Amino acid sequence: MKREVIELPAKDPAEIPPQRRQLRVAAYCRVSTSLEAQQNSYEAQKEYYTDKILSNPDWTLAGIFSDKGISGTSVEKRDGFQRMIRWCQQGKIDLILTKSISRFARNTLDCLHYVRLLQQLNIPIIFESEGIDSSRMSNELILTLMGATSQAESEAISSRVKWGVRASFKEGNVRYCYKSWLGYRKGENGEPEIIPEEAAIVQQIFTAYLDGQSLRDIKALLESQKRLTKSGHEKWSISSINSILRNEKYTGDAKDVTDKGQD
Known part of the structure; x- marks a missing residue:
């Protein structure tokens, strides 16, 4: 049988609707x-x-x-x-x-x-x-x-918040951020409660520093003993150790209003 070949003409691209x-x-x-x-x-x-x-x-x-x-x-x-x-x-x-x-x-x-x-x-x-x-x-x-x-609105809000914090401090009120505060948790009466195992780490940091060890030495000591940070990590940063040493709550410079007149 003779095969018949039908040639289909190519479509003009202009006639093809674009795909959106x-x-x-x-x-x-x-x-x-x-x-x-x-x-x-x-x-x-x-x-x-x-x-x-x-x-x-x-x-x-x-x-x-x-x-x-x-x-x-x-x-x-x-x-x-x-x-x-x-x-x-x-x-x-x-x-x-x-x-x-x-x-x-x-x-x-x-x-x-x-x-x-x-x-x-x-x-x-x-x-x-x-x-x-x-x-x-x-x-x-x-x-x-x-x-x-x-930006001005954000700075104004920030300024108002800071003013409120300062005013609260002047009244003797102290805010406790337990999430990042090593050694303490919020007690049943709403007051700070000591966590013994974490408090031991804080005491160790202060003792080592008073003995003349550098922040880098303290970091190496804590990591060698697998001491855990507040977030549960074995790796310590020098800045976090420095923050603990400078924390006014550990050094006794921050007191709640209920403590007034008791010293």
């Missing part, structure tokens, strides 16, 4: 304290952005990046933020959503630095509260002013 790729959208949310009310806000932000992105047919969820209980003054301490930036540099994100400039960064220089970096990567940021889309900015004046305002 979904934008890979990420969101960044943050709360600055670990208080319960803030935690609720934190979870609400994550839920809001997850629903917002998934409900848009032109978007696909690239990730919800978040930090909680972390100061907003600098981005260096925010692991979630830094991971989001790395993903952007790796080409995994096309668009970023965030609640406001103050959530993104409260330091003006940091804010401008990362906005410029993301613009170079062609990744817009939408600041919802301010109604700003960084891809439509002809200049950075508005962002600079708003960033400066956010």
Whole structure:
């Protein structure tokens, strides 16, 4: 049989409808304290952005990046933020959503630095509260002013908190951070309670220092004896040993208001 070959003409590329790729959208949310009310806000932000992105047919969820209980003054301490930036540099994100400039960064220089970096990567940021889309900015004046305002707000809050702490100290009140305070825990009556095994480590540090040993020597001694830090690690840092030696609670310079007049 004679085979018949049918030649199909190639389609004109102009006639082929373009395939529209979904934008890979990420969101960044943050709360600055670990208080319960803030935690609720934190979870609400994550839920809001997850629903917002998934409900848009032109978007696909690239990730919800978040930090909680972390100061907003600098981005260096925010692991979630830094991971989001790395993903952007790796080409995994096309668009970023965030609640406001103050959530993104409260330091003006940091804010401008990362906005410029993301613009170079062609990744817009939408600041919802301010109604700003960084891809439509002809200049950075508005962002600079708003960033400066956010930074001033952060510094004002910090100043008020510090003032409150100082005022509390003047009244003789002492705040105890048991999470990082080696040798003590909060007792049933709300007062500090000694943890004998941890207290022995503190006494050893002070004794070694008074015997003339350097901080490096004390570090080596503690690690050779497998003494544990407050967080349960066998590795000690010189700075943590120095902090213990300088801690006003160990040296007796901090007393609760209830101790007044008893010395």
